[in-house]
Amino acid sequence: MSSKTSHAPDRADPGLANPGPVNDAAITVENLSKRYEIHHQRASGEGLRHVFESAIRAPIRWLRSRRNALGPGNEAFWALRDVSFAVAQGEAVGIVGRNGAGKSTLLKLLSRITEPTTGQIRYRGRVSSLLEVGTGFHPELTGRENIFLNAAILGMRRRAILRRFDEIVAFSEVERFLDTPVKRYSSGMYVRLAFAVAAHLEPEILLVDEVLAVGDAAFQQKCLGKMGSVVSEGRTVLFVSHNMAAVSALCTRGLLIEAGRVVQSGPPQVVIEGYLATIRANAHRPLAERTDREGGGRIRFTRVSVLNDRLEPVDTVASGQDIAIALEYDLRDAHTLQNAAVQIKFFGALGQPLFACLSTSWSRESLTLPSGARILCHIPRLPLLQGVYAYTIWCMLGNTLEDFVANAGNLSVVDGDFFGTGTLPPKTVGEVLLTHSWSVR
Amino acid sequence: MDNITEPEETLIVAGRAGRRYLRDLWQYRELFLFLAWRDLLVRYKQTVVGVAWALIRPLLTMLVLTFVFSRLGNMPSGGVPYPLLVLCGMLPWQFFAGAVSDSGYSLLSSSGLISKVYFPRLVIPAGTLVPSLVDLLISLLFLLGLLIWYRFVPSANIFFLPLFLLLAVATSFGAGVWVSAAMVNYRDFRFIVPFVVQFGLYISPVGFLSSVVPERLRLLYSLNPLVGVIDGFRWCILGQDALYPPALAISVTASLALIFTGIWYFRRTERTLADVI
Numbered sequence: 121m122s123s124k125t126s127h128a129p130d131r132a133d134p135g136l137a138n139p140g141p142v143n144d145a146a147i148t149v150e151n152l153s154k155r156y157e158i159h160h161q162r163a164s165g166e167g168l169r170h171v172f173e174s175a176i177r178a179p180i181r182w183l184r185s186r187r188n189a190l191g192p193g194n195e196a197f198w199a200l201r202d203v204s205f206a207v208a209q210g211e212a213v214g215i216v217g218r219n220g221a222g223k224s225t226l227l228k229l230l231s232r233i234t235e236p237t238t239g240q241i242r243y244r245g246r247v248s249s250l251l252e253v254g255t256g257f258h259p260e261l262t263g264r265e266n267i268f269l270n271a272a273i274l275g276m277r278r279r280a281i282l283r284r285f286d287e288i289v290a291f292s293e294v295e296r297f298l299d300t301p302v303k304r305y306s307s308g309m310y311v312r313l314a315f316a317v318a319a320h321l322e323p324e325i326l327l328v329d330e331v332l333a334v335g336d337a338a339f340q341q342k343c344l345g346k347m348g349s350v351v352s353e354g355r356t357v358l359f360v361s362h363n364m365a366a367v368s369a370l371c372t373r374g375l376l377i378e379a380g381r382v383v384q385s386g387p388p389q390v391v392i393e394g395y396l397a398t399i400r401a402n403a404h405r406p407l408a409e410r411t412d413r414e415g416g417g418r419i420r421f422t423r424v425s426v427l428n429d430r431l432e433p434v435d436t437v438a439s440g441q442d443i444a445i446a447l448e449y450d451l452r453d454a455h456t457l458q459n460a461a462v463q464i465k466f467f468g469a470l471g472q473p474l475f476a477c478l479s480t481s482w483s484r485e486s487l488t489l490p491s492g493a494r495i496l497c498h499i500p501r502l503p504l505l506q507g508v509y510a511y512t513i514w515c516m517l518g519n520t521l522e523d524f525v526a527n528a529g530n531l532s533v534v535d536g537d538f539f540g541t542g543t544l545p546p547k548t549v550g551e552v553l554l555t556h557s558w559s560v561r
Numbered sequence: 562m563d564n565i566t567e568p569e570e571t572l573i574v575a576g577r578a579g580r581r582y583l584r585d586l587w588q589y590r591e592l593f594l595f596l597a598w599r600d601l602l603v604r605y606k607q608t609v610v611g612v613a614w615a616l617i618r619p620l621l622t623m624l625v626l627t628f629v630f631s632r633l634g635n636m637p638s639g640g641v642p643y644p645l646l647v648l649c650g651m652l653p654w655q656f657f658a659g660a661v662s663d664s665g666y667s668l669l670s671s672s673g674l675i676s677k678v679y680f681p682r683l684v685i686p687a688g689t690l691v692p693s694l695v696d697l698l699i700s701l702l703f704l705l706g707l708l709i710w711y712r713f714v715p716s717a718n719i720f721f722l723p724l725f726l727l728l729a730v731a732t733s734f735g736a737g738v739w740v741s742a743a744m745v746n747y748r749d750f751r752f753i754v755p756f757v758v759q760f761g762l763y764i765s766p767v768g769f770l771s772s773v774v775p776e777r778l779r780l781l782y783s784l785n786p787l788v789g790v791i792d793g794f795r796w797c798i799l800g801q802d803a804l805y806p807p808a809l810a811i812s813v814t815a816s817l818a819l820i821f822t823g824i825w826y827f828r829r830t831e832r833t834l835a836d837v838i
Contacts (some may be wrong), residue, residue: 153575156836232573232679234835240574247571255677260606265599272595273678301606401671 144324145244146356147207147230152239153380154200154225189546199225201380203239212347212357214371216364219526220412222380223360227327230358236528245324248274252345256316259303263294263313266302270317284320292316319346326350329360344370361520361553364392364470392488396471399527414524419457419515420491423448424529427496438536439544439553443502445477447513449523460487461516464497466509466531468551474509475552493545503553505544506535562655582828589689593684596693600663611685615699619655623647626768636769637799642711646703648829649795650767652697653729655737657787658758660693664737665754672838683833684739687762690734699725704798716800725793728816734821742830744825745838747801766791783808786815 178488200222207213215223228234230241231249255274271281289295292313293307300311311509319335328347348370351357363366367374367388374391376398378385384394408422416441425433429442439494451457465476477497479487489495509531514524535544538553605611623644630636631643638646664686668675671685708715744750762768765787774782782788783805789812796804 228575228835234675236573236575237834238575240572242570242572256674258603260570260603261599265602269595272592273674273680275678275680325685418656432649 144208144211145206146211146432147241147244147358147514148244149206149230149241149478150204150239152200152203152226152229152241153233154222154229155237156197156199187197197402198380200236201228202232203377203380203382205375205385207356207358207380209244209356210354211373212351212359212371214367215358215360215377216362216374216391216414217377218398219414221377223377224329225240225380226377227329227358227360230325231286231327231490233548243325245322246275247325247327248321248323249327250318250346250465254310257302257310257314257320260301263292263298263305267317270314271321272355274318288320289314291319315342315346323355324557327355327357327360328360331374343549364395365472366412368392368470392470396469399471400508407525410528413421415514415521416504416517416523418452418454418517418522420450420452420523421447421513421525421528422450422481424513426531427531431496436532436534437502438534439502439504439506440538440540441502442498442500444499445497445511447497449495449512449515451489451490455491457489457517458486459518462487462490462495462497463514465512466504467511469507471510472505501538503538503554504531504533504538505551505553506533507546507547507551508532509551529541568619568759582681585683586683589680592680592688593688596688597699600689600692612699615696616703619648619651619700622651622655627796630768632808634769636773639770639772639799641713641799641801645704645707645711645713645799646770646795647768648700648707648793649798652700652704653725653790654765654767654787655700655795656693656697656729656823657790658761659696659731660690660733661737661740661769662754663693663757664690665744666837667737667739667741668834672740675838682834683738683827686737686827687734692732692735693733694730697729698778708798713799715798718800720797722794722797725790725797728793729790731816731820732790735816735821735823738827739819739821747828752758754822761785761787770795770802771805771808779805780807783811784814786812786819788812794838 180204203222203226216224217223227235227249229236230243231247254270256270258269261269266280267285268281271288272278289298292309292315294309294313297305297309302313305313328343341382344366347357347359351370351372357370359367359371370389374384374386375382375386376391376394376397378398384391407424408420421444425446425448426435426437427444427446428434428437431444431446435448448460449462461478461480463476463478466474468474477499479497486493510527511529511531512524513527513528515522538544605614608614611619618781627644630647631638667685667689668682674685675682738752740754744754765785766774771779771782771788771792789805789808789810792805792808793812795801
């Protein structure tokens with residue numbers, strides 16, 4: 121890549137009357153918006169028949185469109201709305217926000233996977249993301265062939281690949297299998313090879329979407345480790361995560377996104393506080409009114425409540441108490457749903473997952489849900505210290521997700537006598553209590 | 562690429578991504594080659610006879626078409642061995658059919674890439690042309706063998722063959738780009754493409770000379786842009802009848818129109834590709 125540093129025509133763009141402190145910034149985002157159109161159509165909505173149909177209906181729709189800018193059954197959804205911010209060279213920015221707030225859309229726009237609806241982005245240097253690990257790997261090709269292919273897809277030149285080839289191979293620890301098709305690799309080898317390529321890209325700007333990152337815990341750990349080293353080398357990082365512990369440890373600044381807008385920017389601790397506050401506020405909204413949910417919708421949770429050991433609803437529970445979480449639901453078009461799996465997942469003060477109660481790991485039998493009933497999840501001897509714990513609920517039927525509500529509610533816990541001794545460990549050592557015993561033999 | 566050079570600045574403005582498109586295409590030229598190289602490598606992996614398929618397919622098709630049109634249909638051959646006539650028609654046709662179906666499905670089958678990495682998407686359908694082109698070159702070798710077998714000396718027109726090769730590539734590229742983008746928007750093309758490919762073998766002059774078409778229907782028949790291409794290949798190699806100029810003009814016009822409208826439509830689709838794929 122020769123040094124094409126000056127783009128005079130670009131600078132002359134009328135939209136850039138105020139370049140501001142652009143020169144220092146690694147990334148400048150101005151009035152960025154992204155609109156998606158949601159088709160509330162039958163599955164055939166994208167077919168040719170639909171084209172013929174709408175050609176016939178076009179005159180009618182044209183009349184209607186004077187009232188409504190979009191076609192019937194279409195709804196505009198602004199994933200991002202007028203977002204502006206700048207990131208200085210070497211900053212590590214943690215982007216936090218609830219599911220569907222627009223964090224991943226922002227990264228997609230920055231990595232040019234999709235084009236913005238309005239606004240502009242200016243950045244200096246190459247952008248790559250840890251999302252792309254293993255992208256374009258072809259199972260029939262050998263490890264050697266895939267290194268070249270993958271690196272080329274991620275934007276590396278052939279010469280650069282040749283120069284770094286030995287390093288990549290050494291890093292991946294798969295030398296012996298370089299000429300084996302990757303379809304014969306174990307998943308660990310596969311991920312190591314893919315990660316080795318991504319780790320040698322050396323972009324000026326690194327995007328990490330931990331929410332979407334696939335792979336096992338070890339791999340995610342590797343991603344975080346890589347991110348840490350990139351930050352310490354003074355390169356610019358944008359990090360999307362729900363893990364506040366990681367954000368506060370790795371980032372120099374936080375950015376809170378709510379409903380497609382940047383609502384807060386500042387030191388990570390402050391932004392994390394803001395984020396947790398929005399979660400708590402959200403949990404007070406009645407479940408039935410929540411629209412920020414995912415899944416097919418054959419079942420919808422309508423109400424969640426915390427019950428004490430006599431199954432009476434309570435506001436607050438104590439450590440060590442037998443409690444239950446009650447989930448009320450509506451079924452869309454069935455009287456009874458078979459084959460259901462339900463999960464309640466609890467998060468700690470920094471948004472890190474603590475533990476989950478999954479019906480199908482408690483029993484091999486799946487749940488059968490008649491309409492008008494409620495699901496109870498019993499938790500004996502609540503193993504949590506004093507604090508407020510958000511939880512996420514979902515329900516799957518077979519292999520399809522039917523309802524998912526992030527931060528469906530808060531479990532507010534006061535210290536109780538978990539061990540029957542009247543004492544508890546201090547909160548500084550963690551949030552979870554464990555039944556255990558000691559002995560000296 | 563090295564740290565010595567000042568990092569390049571990128572500007573993304575809503576609705577203006579097209580401005581840098583040509584430059585991006587040039588920067589990603591290596592990716593085009595890598596994708597083509599991948600398709601070539603993968604094409605005959607885990608097959609028993611491997612590259613020989615590139616010879617077996619035209620050989621068998623040639624035998625069947627010769628049998629059907631020459632033996633059963635008693636079509637005139639214009640004084641050349643019938644298998645030669647069929648093979649000359651099949652070269653551009655098989656290239657077109659292969660390239661259009663491969664590039665037609667190419668965007669859909671690369672959805673994993675498209676939703677994760679940026680690059681000018683045009684390199685995907687363009688890259689799929691290369692394996693078909695390689696098959697075509699192998700078939701040309703086969704044709705050479707057949708010419709020697711029949712002791713048939715090609716006419717001097719053979720020097721024009723590269724031009725018609727270019728025409729075949731242009732037509733296939735234009736059609737392939739169209740189909741690849743259309744298939745993202747309308748999955749119906751998944752059914753249309755195999756149908757057209759099957760159907761086109763019989764309505765294009767692959768198994769017979771286009772001169773057997775009655776004179777008053779000739780212009781209508783030549784509306785199929787492949788008629789000009791196939792006739793051109795025969796004219797170059799076998800040097801029989803004179804070229805029918807309207808057919809050639811239609812082919813050239815159609816290929817240019819396909820390329821320009823195809824790229825226009827492709828660019829329009831590309832803008833929201835990652836959102837709809």
